Amino acid sequence: MAGWHLIGRRLVQLIPIVVGITIVSFVLIRIVPGDPATLILGNHYTPEGAAQIRKSLGLDQSVIVQYGRFLRSALTGSFGHSYSLDASVGHLISRGLGATLFLIAMAGFFTALLSIPIGVFAGLHRGGIFDQSTRVFLLIGFALPGFLLGVVLILVFGVKVPILPINGYGTGFLSHVRHLILPSITLAIPFSTVLVRSLRSSVIETMSADYVTTALLKGIPWRRVVLRHIVRNAGMSVVVVFGVNLAFLVGGTVVIENVFSIPGLGSLLVNAVSTRDYPVVQGLTLFFALFVLLVNLLTDAVHIAIDPRLAAG
Amino acid sequence: MTECDRNVVLRADDVCVQIPTPAGPVTPVDHVSLELRQGEVLGIVGETGSGKTVTCRSLLGLMPSPRATHTGTVTYPGVVDDNVLAVGRKGMRRHWGNYIAMIPQNPMTSLNPVHRIGAQIEEAVAAHSTMSRAERRSRVVELMSRVGIPVPEKRLRDFPHQFSGGMLQRTLIAIALAGNPQVLVADEPTTALDVIIQDQILSLLIDLQRDLGMSLILVSHDLSVIAQICDRVGVMYGGQLVELASTERLLRRPQHPYTAALLKSLPGAVPRNEPLATITGAPPRLVNLPPGCRFVPRCSHVEPACAEWETELIPVGGAARGSLVRCRRHAELELSTPADGISYDATPAETDRSGPIVGVHAG
Numbered sequence: 001m002a003g004w005h006l007i008g009r010r011l012v013q014l015i016p017i018v019v020g021i022t023i024v025s026f027v028l029i030r031i032v033p034g035d036p037a038t039l040i041l042g043n044h045y046t047p048e049g050a051a052q053i054r055k056s057l058g059l060d061q062s063v064i065v066q067y068g069r070f071l072r073s074a075l076t077g078s079f080g081h082s083y084s085l086d087a088s089v090g091h092l093i094s095r096g097l098g099a100t101l102f103l104i105a106m107a108g109f110f111t112a113l114l115s116i117p118i119g120v121f122a123g124l125h126r127g128g129i130f131d132q133s134t135r136v137f138l139l140i141g142f143a144l145p146g147f148l149l150g151v152v153l154i155l156v157f158g159v160k161v162p163i164l165p166i167n168g169y170g171t172g173f174l175s176h177v178r179h180l181i182l183p184s185i186t187l188a189i190p191f192s193t194v195l196v197r198s199l200r201s202s203v204i205e206t207m208s209a210d211y212v213t214t215a216l217l218k219g220i221p222w223r224r225v226v227l228r229h230i231v232r233n234a235g236m237s238v239v240v241v242f243g244v245n246l247a248f249l250v251g252g253t254v255v256i257e258n259v260f261s262i263p264g265l266g267s268l269l270v271n272a273v274s275t276r277d278y279p280v281v282q283g284l285t286l287f288f289a290l291f292v293l294l295v296n297l298l299t300d301a302v303h304i305a306i307d308p309r310l311a312a313g
Numbered sequence: 314m315t316e317c318d319r320n321v322v323l324r325a326d327d328v329c330v331q332i333p334t335p336a337g338p339v340t341p342v343d344h345v346s347l348e349l350r351q352g353e354v355l356g357i358v359g360e361t362g363s364g365k366t367v368t369c370r371s372l373l374g375l376m377p378s379p380r381a382t383h384t385g386t387v388t389y390p391g392v393v394d395d396n397v398l399a400v401g402r403k404g405m406r407r408h409w410g411n412y413i414a415m416i417p418q419n420p421m422t423s424l425n426p427v428h429r430i431g432a433q434i435e436e437a438v439a440a441h442s443t444m445s446r447a448e449r450r451s452r453v454v455e456l457m458s459r460v461g462i463p464v465p466e467k468r469l470r471d472f473p474h475q476f477s478g479g480m481l482q483r484t485l486i487a488i489a490l491a492g493n494p495q496v497l498v499a500d501e502p503t504t505a506l507d508v509i510i511q512d513q514i515l516s517l518l519i520d521l522q523r524d525l526g527m528s529l530i531l532v533s534h535d536l537s538v539i540a541q542i543c544d545r546v547g548v549m550y551g552g553q554l555v556e557l558a559s560t561e562r563l564l565r566r567p568q569h570p571y572t573a574a575l576l577k578s579l580p581g582a583v584p585r586n587e588p589l590a591t592i593t594g595a596p597p598r599l600v601n602l603p604p605g606c607r608f609v610p611r612c613s614h615v616e617p618a619c620a621e622w623e624t625e626l627i628p629v630g631g632a633a634r635g636s637l638v639r640c641r642r643h644a645e646l647e648l649s650t651p652a653d654g655i656s657y658d659a660t661p662a663e664t665d666r667s668g669p670i671v672g673v674h675a676g
């Protein structure tokens with residue numbers, strides 16, 4: 001089917017982008033002042049010791065050779081060995097991945113829970129009291145930086161009324177859920193503002209479509225018109241917005257994981273940058289890039305699956 | 314029983330619809346009154362933007378925008394005696410599809426692109442019945458073959474984008490018929506279609522109207538189509554009905570200068586070697602309308618008093634008794650008619666309608 005063919009083409013187009021991202025991150029981390037060998041030695045620094053460490057890490061070789069080695073390790077899935085932690089980068093990623101995915105999934109869930117009813121209701125009753133008050137929510141959610149919102153939530157639900165954990169990840173499924181409620185809501189609120197906006201305008205646009213009049217004049221219940229003809233169709237364009245922003249959420253997790261001390265990939269990245277742990281930084285950037293790409297492809301696939309016009313091409 | 318005694322199935326009384334816009338209020342329906350009788354075909358003719366669609370939708374209780382306001386009443390005597398314009402979505406639900414249905418102007422955008430043809434017809438079948446799933450399916454197939462969709466068992470699995478414009482319009486007719494309505498409002502059902510398909514769809518509609526004994530409002534901007542099919546005709550200009558008469562009287566003795574001008578612009582109205590008449594000037598924009606007759610800027614019989622005249626539909630006496638006209642000079646005017654140029658017997662296929670539509674564009 002032509003729609004799926006399109007996905008294949010997208011995939012091919014995205015390969016150079018991913019390679020580009022690895023090059024940029026590879027170069028950037030080396031431009032940042034600070035030398036891994038110096039940081040590893042700390043108080044025991046001697047020029048000789050540093051030179052020896054650099055040699056053993058392969059940092060004395062040319063950048064091209066280093067990049068080649070990085071690519072080779074990426075293909076094997078190990079991404080090389082961390083400088084500061086005694087583990088392969090692949091292992092570190094698989095250890096932090098669970099928490100990050102859990103966080104993203106919960107943030108996505110709260111976003112849908114929050115924005116679908118609000119966006120649909122505001123759109124259906126455009127200009128009404130609810131729609132007007134939604135604007136205030138949108139403004140606050142949009143203007144507030146994510147970490148600030150996180151701090152506010154910590155103060156309210158962790159300190160003033162201590163009902164929820166404010167740091168860590170816990171052990172066991174239910175504990176994970178409890179630990180991730182505040183951080184995922186912190187991520188979900190700004191994300192929701194984007195989605196409410198697009199869902200609301202999409203609903204308003206769809207409501208005036210001719211096929212909605214056709215459906216209404218069949219004499220079917222209004223609820224059915226709303227679900228099968230307005231929300232169903234308005235949702236198609238919003239799925240794309242959701243997917244694109246879910247990918248952006250990966251960036252958000254880096255900050256939020258540090259605010260809430262969650263041992264995920266975001267915390268791993270921040271630590272790796274501060275210790276100039278080159279293999280970890282490189283491996284994670286590549287991994288994040290692939291993740292964003294995967295989410296985008298999934299979004300395309302969902303879009304094709306729910307719009308029969310695309311599937312047929 | 315005489316014609317006038319026949320049951321009225323729909324009555325519009327002094328209906329006005331106004332939409333607030335940044336440029337000022339738009340009035341697409343301005344004091345429209347009409348009656349639709351049991352089993353008749355009422356034509357409504359008017360150029361683009363004269364308010365035909367907004368009028369049709371108001372007959373079903375729909376407003377063009379949530380901010381639109383309305384005055385006047387629409388009733389379905391004996392069925393809905395309250396004002397249809399005020400009943401609301403909830404109250405109208407059991408009449409839509411069941412008592413009154415509409416066939417839209419643009420079939421290409423009037424079916425939901427994400428649902429299968431069969432499911433969309435089935436939704437209309439299920440709206441007013443308690444049939445089982447299997448019964449509904451066979452009713453869908455029956456409706457599809459009734460409106461002339463070939464191999465319905467197969468095509469009901471298609472999506473709208475796999476259908477041609479004509480097939481989509483047939484689907485929409487099937488949807489309209491699903492609840493056996495008594496009143497059908499067809500808003501320019503063929504304007505968006507190819508010429509050859511237009512005739513097929515019109516014949517289908519007339520066929521169905523006769524078979525099922527429905528009352529039909531048929532909107533068109535093509536007077537020659539109306540002339541062949543309709544029992545009575547309403548002429549719209551600038552949101553108003555300017556003349557309402559039986560087809561024969563309208564064609565033989567038009568009372569309004571606009572109707573007379575329309576007739577003269579019909580192909581066949583003048584000998585072949587003469588150019589068709591056109592009406593100079595543009596139709597009014599319906600924003601911030603001044604009082605007085607809407608046709609003042611284009612009327613060849615205009616007098617200064619016309620611009621002050623508070624318009625009303627006036628019953629006509631004499632030879633054209635039974636007509637209603639919105640012209641203060643109609644009694645004194647001897648409007649000329651094209652000499653027997655138009656056939657108005659109801660056999661669509663006989664008359665050549667491939668000529669241009671009524672030439673009433675800005676000249």
Ligand SMILES: Nc1ncnc2c1ncn2[C@@H]1O[C@H](COP(=O)(O)OP(=O)(O)OP(=O)(O)O)[C@@H](O)[C@H]1O
Pocket residue numbers: 332334339340341359360361362363364365366367368377378418501534599
């Ligand atoms: N929602 C709306 N907002 C503002 N103006 C509107 C709206 N709906 C209709 N109008 C105006 O009302 C007038 C009548 O429109 P309508 O669609 O009824 O015309 P029509 O006779 O059906 O024309 P056509 O032959 O093109 O279908 C037009 O001038 C249009 O611009």
Ligand code: SF4
Pocket residue numbers: 569570571606607608609612613614615616619622639640641642643
């Ligand atoms: S009222 Fe006057 S301007 Fe209007 S149609 Fe009659 S003659 Fe013409």
Ligand SMILES: [Mg+2]
Pocket residue numbers: 365366367418500501
């Ligand atoms: Mg129209």
